[in-house]
Amino acid sequence: MTNARAFAALADPTRREVFERLAHGPLAVGELARGLPVSRPAVSQHLKVLKDAGLVTDRPEGARRVYQIDPHGLGQIRAWLDQFWDTALDAFKAAVERDGDPPADEDKP
């Protein structure tokens, strides 16, 4: 079952982080590994699992290999929604605090 395999692949937090970085656009392994607390070979291993699960695809670009989220993988929906709700809830928080009556103990400047 493609679905189950896809989501099993995402259960690992580092793998999820790798996956979510790819949600922003295609990246090479070196770019992906930057800033992650794991080695580049470990990132490659995560990418292999993600690729096997049908969540990402790769293509050669010159000497390097560029990874991107497989547009047909269901996991993309989750990655998108996760980011989307962050945006929406930030906006909600701003709206609540902007429109609310200021608390009595907060003097206006």
Add this chain to the structure above:
Amino acid sequence: MSSTTIKPAAIRKTLTVRATPERAFEVFTAGFDSWWPKTHYIGSSPLKRAVIEPGVGGCWYGLHEDGAQNLWGDVLAWEPPARLLLAWRITGEWAYDPDLLTEVEVRFTGVGENQTRVDFEHRGLERFGDSDAADRTRVSMDGGWGTILESFQAAANA
């Protein structure tokens, strides 16, 4: 290969807002249009207004500049000021599908004077894979997805 079915983790978010639960619930629902990102809608016409109708059985939907109304789902539980449960019936291909049920639950808990913790959960994501309509329209996903991600990035960077 293991045959164990693993469901996707629900999307969970927790935030604290400077407001009472009553106010937070009200802004989330009655004030939905004041915060819903206008960059996020389904259909081809720009979003004019986003609405959550009060009460169980109410709908949430977008009203568009061309006059169209695009349903997103309906209200499954309406328990002000503590809890709201919405059905999100939009497929991964940005189409309304009445047979799709994913749930968006929002809980509002007072945690101090004028402070409310908001626990958000979007669950049942495994059902995105169930719909025949999703399979039929999957081909059209690439373009739409790219556009929406660009909108998202613009909103996030604004």
